[in-house]
Amino acid sequence: MEDASVLDRDAARVVLVDGDGRVLLIEMRDPLEPQRGWYWVTPGGGREQGESKEECAVREVFEETGLRLEQRDLGPVRHEETTEYGFEGDLIRQHQVFYVVHVDRFVVDTSGWDAAELRSQREVRWWTRDELSTTEESVYPEDLIALVTPHR
Numbered sequence: 001m002e003d004a005s006v007l008d009r010d011a012a013r014v015v016l017v018d019g020d021g022r023v024l025l026i027e028m029r030d031p032l033e034p035q036r037g038w039y040w041v042t043p044g045g046g047r048e049q050g051e052s053k054e055e056c057a058v059r060e061v062f063e064e065t066g067l068r069l070e071q072r073d074l075g076p077v078r079h080e081e082t083t084e085y086g087f088e089g090d091l092i093r094q095h096q097v098f099y100v101v102h103v104d105r106f107v108v109d110t111s112g113w114d115a116a117e118l119r120s121q122r123e124v125r126w127w128t129r130d131e132l133s134t135t136e137e138s139v140y141p142e143d144l145i146a147l148v149t150p151h152r
Helices: 053-065 115-120 129-134 144-148
Strands: 006-017 023-028 039-041 044-046 079-087 090-102 121-127
Touching: 006 053, 006 144, 044 053, 044 090, 053 090, 090 144, 115 121, 121 129, 129 144
Parallel strands: 006 090
Antiparallel strands: 006 023, 006 044, 023 039, 023 121, 079 090
16 A cells, blocks of 8 residues: 555656766755755656656756757666655655756756745756765765766
8 A cells, every 4th residue: 555645756857968078966955854955966857747758858957947958859768766755744756767968068047947946946057077976965866977977
């Protein structure tokens, strides 16, 4: 039997990588539990009713960064995971897929953030691979560096 206190949702996230190998991340926290601290995530979020994972990825990137992608830009799913986290009093079990998209560096436009994003997100910035591999800050997914490291 499903635990009624857990909200199950599907999500799509996009690892945006610029020409210099930098990755765009968004800093966020749970506004109801600020003591848990800030952490960094890729653009993305929950799928809406009837929306494909590709449609969700394209919509979320535009809403959170102002960048317009096409579904054909996404390529194959590069990582999949299920994670549980608390947010604004709910426990969320999220099955999420990740795409890696190479883009020209752009100026982020956060004017599309919704009310929950405005409450929980504060900064967007480009991270180098060195920064990702040495930071002591929390970055998700935990194996993000493997997704952006070229295979030899």
